[in-house]
Amino acid sequence: MAERYDPGAVESKWRERWEDTELNRVDIDGAEHPFYNLMMYPYPSAEGLHVGNVYAFTGADIHGRFKQLNGNDVFEPIGFDAFGIHSENFALEQGVHPMELIPRNIANFTRQLKRMGFMYDWYRVVDVTQPEYYKWTQWIFLQLYKAKLAERRKAPVNWCPSCKTVLANEQVIDGRCERCSTEVTQRYLDQWFFKITDYAQRLLDNLEWIDWSESTKRLQRNWIGRSEGADLDFKIVGHPEYTIRVFTTRPDTLFGATFMVLAPEHPFVDAITVKKQRATVEKYVKTALALDLVERRKAGEERQKTGVDTGAVAINPATGEEIPIWVADYVLMEYGWGAIMAVPAHDERDFEFAQQYELPIRVVVIPADQYEGFDPSAELEAAFTEHTEDEVLVNSGVFDGVPAAKAIKEITAWLEKENRGNFTVNYRIHDWCISRQRYWGPPIPVIHCEKCGTVPVPEEDLPVLLPFVENFKPDESGVGPLARSEEFLHVECPKCGGAAQRETDVSDTFLDSAWYFMRYPSTDLQDRPFDSERTKKWLPVDTYIGGEEHAVLHLMYSRFITMALHDLGHLPFEEPYKQFRKHGLIVREGAKMSKSRGNVVIPDEYVEKYGADTLRTYLMFLGPYEEGGDFRDQGITGISRFFDRVWDAVVNGELADGEPETDEINHKLHATIKKVTGDISTLQYNTAIAAMMEYLNVIRAGGRTLRRAEVQPLVAMVAPFAPHLAEELWERLGQSESIFSGHSWPEYDPQLAMADEVDIAVQVNGRFRATVKAARGAGQDEVREKALAEEAVQRHLDDKEIKKTIFVPDRLINLLVG
RNA sequence: GCUCGGAUGGCGGAAUUGGCAGACGCGCAGGAUUCAGGAUCCUGUGGGAGCAAUCCCGUGGGGGUUCGAAUCCCCCUCCGAGCACCA
Secondary structure, eight states, rough: OOOOOHHHHHHHHHHHHHHHHHTTTOOTTTTTSEEEEEEOOOOOOTTTOHHHHHHHHHHHHHHHHHHHTOEEEEEOEEOOOOOOOHHHHHHHHHOOOHHHHHHHHHHHHHHHHHHTOOOOOSSSSTTTTTTHHHHHHHHHHHHHHHHTTEEEEEEEEEEETTTTEEEEEGGEEEEEEETTTOOOOOEEEEEEEGGGGOOOOHHHHHHGTSSSSSSHHHHHHHHEEOOOOOOOOEEEETTOOOOEEEEEGGGGGGGGGOOEEEEETTTTHHHSOHHHHHHHHHHHHHHHSSOOOOHHHHHHGGGGGEEEEEEEEOOOOTTEEEEEEEEEEESTTTTTEEEEEEEETTHHHHHHHHHHHHOOOOOOEEEEEGTTTTTSSHHHHHHHOOOOTTTEEEEEHHHTOOBBBHHHHHEEEEEHHTSSSSEEEEEEOOOOOEEEOOOSSSSSEEETTTEEEEOOOOOOOOHHHHHHSSSOOOOSSSSOGGGOHHHEEEETTTOOOOOEEEOEEOOOOOOOOOOHHHHHGGTTTTTSSSSSHHHHHOOSEEEEEEEGTTTTHHHHHHHHHHHHHHHHTSSSSOOOOOOEEEEEEEEEEBBBBOOTOOOOOOHHHHHHHHOHHHHHHHHHHHOOTTTTTEEEEGGHHHHHHHHHHHHHHHHHOOBBOOSSSSHHHHHHHHHHHHHHHHHTTTTHHHHHHHHHHHHHHHGGGGGGBBBHHHHHHHHHHHHTTTHHHHHHHHTTOOSSSOTTOOSSSOOOHHHSSSSEEEEEEEEEEEEEEEEEEEEEEEOHHHHHHHTTOHHHHHHHTOOOOEEEEEETTEEEEEEEEE
């Protein structure tokens, strides 16, 4: 009676064995071939592990196990991103205090993660809500504060009326809160900012050399949004004390600037508005500022442009003409200088505005082929084209006829010489607002003293403990719930000893995750955030695998924090992850998974039925890992059957000793090892699995007695995907050590991996007519002779003369006849 | 609107990067086994014509380059993602 594969029994056996033998416990100080394999730690939701988590972690775990099987000491830690709005909102919904709820969720997550067979080192878990962790999050804040990279200022901020907190720009998706999808509004509050803009250029430059998924790098590039152009100054008639500075990417169109526009918040608005227009302008500014950010940002057709004339007049430095100054809310204070020179002929927004208010439009750039015979007085259609070498300036004085791209440089140079402007670069990225008027986060370690102002908490007083606050519900006040704890709020000023108050905001949860990977190797040390020797040994992270939804959030923030800590002398490197690979998204039956659709895959059900190994492998088989896949319930049986057969091949029946039985099988074995080794290295797990299946089909064909040398390498190749099964089979093959404890990955012989006989396609006039077998490397004459011997080839040659032969060695021969 | 992906059998997806399209798996059909269902095993499975050998068509649509195109170039359609009044 054949013994059947029982995943449940095999998996629980090895789960216990690994735990007893501490197989995945890494010798942090003693490891000889350190490899840091990181995956994005989850926030422990009450719903438990999502199949998306399992997908992400499995792909990363396979990578880690593969490295381990190849002789590395792989450190693969896990932790919990348990602070933050998401966790807190759930606690509110359930009416349970987060201090009670979160540990419960973490326990549940831990159980589920262990069931999946990830090779986590459970002796080094990070839980960001523990004081021994957030003490150091606060420490990082203090370091940035000292370096003047943290700054408190009043600013318009994104406010989520539902979560009742401020959000970073990165957390506003389509004008809505990324967590609860409520429309975001604008508020003016005192906020802490991290000056990530100081690092914009470096964050951009380093993208050139870090080994990351291209698409992720592109997202970051777009988000940083570098644009080159010029700052230039406009004089105001009758106000010699003011000049309006603008930023433009199109200095070549300067001669076409027929008016200027200030943002409603622009500091000069009040001062320069003429008496007659004062009431109108004041009213407009008031209305504009009352609009929330979302409404104001609605572009183009959605909302008509509005604006008012200040009555003031500026001088176009190029033409010397007087041009009117308007105020309009389509100009944003946050970008550039909050003021623009309007060139309606070459900017759609300015054009729309000019049409609406009947402002003059002057064309200054035209296609080069229209330059001959151009009449400068003629009316021309506005043209919103990119400046190319095919375009030249007109109506532009001495610059007439100059190609637009060249004119950008020449006009900028001229402005610089005149001291009226200069070349400059602008970035779209804004400073990172880290204040949150919420409860569930690390208190920002700052004290406000009436006498001394803002005083940082001395490092020796850290951590500033998050107090238990019974009613942690956020409210409309813009003041965080921590203000409700009298005991927390009132404190002595560390400087003068007088009565003072603590900062009541907590920091953004993205600050917790910006450095968690630095903590893992040092979780056992309480006197420093990370040990310098261990950091040198393990960091930067060798491979980081995670979702791309964090491209401009976590991944950008952690790069910034790493750079800042590097510059402050705390880290020997400035990029945190040597290699980053994004994984795709997993959908079900072609549709996104969501609770409302009711199509969420609960991993537990499948683990119960098929085992963790089968679920892991099936998830990887769905499609290319970096692109995601489509989960179909029936598909999992394919993997289930595959493992049944692998089991059967090893366990049932005698295995013969000696080399693989035939050269053909030996070749197939080596070719498979080569293919699987390559595919796993590049995260192409789906084709790696297909290759193993193909190999098994080959060796099982004909029901022959298998040889140990045919089967054992397969067991090793299966190990990253199905670690429990592989361990069991490894043991049954007579191995006494864990398959993961040594260098168990099979080697291949590159010569053997190539077949010595190949099929060569034969074409006649480009159409396939036959295949012939030939020795690898066979020459054209030999192949041609074989091809001509084929009956089908002869038929299509039809006795005509062969005019030309195209020969690709080992692949194809194409015979061309008249 | 801008930027970037993508479209291949009934389905998920392969294709050595310009060289036999459809690997591998699911599903389906036929057969074996079974009292039966399930499981398992064999065989077949892009479409069309033919008893057959064989032939023709075929990678979203149209054009092109090439001895040869799923792959490269141009135009179009549809789907997805990110950004969006960023001057």
